[in-house]
Each structure stands twice: as C-alpha cells, then as structure tokens.
Amino acid sequence: MMPKTSFPALALIGMLAGCVGSGGGRTLVEGVGAEDMLKLRAGPGLGFRVVLGLPDGTPLERQDCVTEVGQLWCRVSLADAPRVSGYVSADYLVGGAGPSR
Numbered sequence: 001m002m003p004k005t006s007f008p009a010l011a012l013i014g015m016l017a018g019c020v021g022s023g024g025g026r027t028l029v030e031g032v033g034a035e036d037m038l039k040l041r042a043g044p045g046l047g048f049r050v051v052l053g054l055p056d057g058t059p060l061e062r063q064d065c066v067t068e069v070g071q072l073w074c075r076v077s078l079a080d081a082p083r084v085s086g087y088v089s090a091d092y093l094v095g096g097a098g099p100s101r
Contacts, residue, residue, distance in 0.1 A: 038058075040087070073090065
C-alpha cells in the first residue's frame, strides 16, 4: 500500500513528464490576430521581459515546455535565426508541438 503523500508526488511527476519530456520540433505561431504579436519572453512567465513580438505564421523550433502558474510555456528559437530564443505560451503554437486547433 502506498503512503498518502506519494500520490501527489506521482501525479506531479506524471504531469511534468508530459510537458518537459516531450521532444521538440517545428511549430508555428497561430491565433495571435492580425493586429497583435505573440510575446517571446526571456523566461517562462508573464514576469519576464519581452524579447520580441512574433506575428502569426512565424516558424519556430520548440525545445521543451514547462508549466508555470497553471500555464504551459515552451522554450523556442526562431527557425530562421536559431540564436534568437525564449519562451512563448503553448496556447499559440501549432504544427506538431502545440495544442491542436
């Protein structure tokens, strides 16, 4: 029989394995809107500085994802400029790496 304290730890490990352990790949920015841009941030969360804005259709390479305050953030780099990297909300990624829309 497992101690009661083990279940939350196992649940957390399972959740992180689904987010962090998933492999990277090519993805696109989608759903931002014509008048807006997705903010590429220096870290995984709204409190990090904005590196630059990404319009819909921007091709990215995704490395890994983490959950911060209930939000999934993915570390990405620009497909055409791999040295430019940061974190974006996974809600705006499609094409094999983000949520299906």
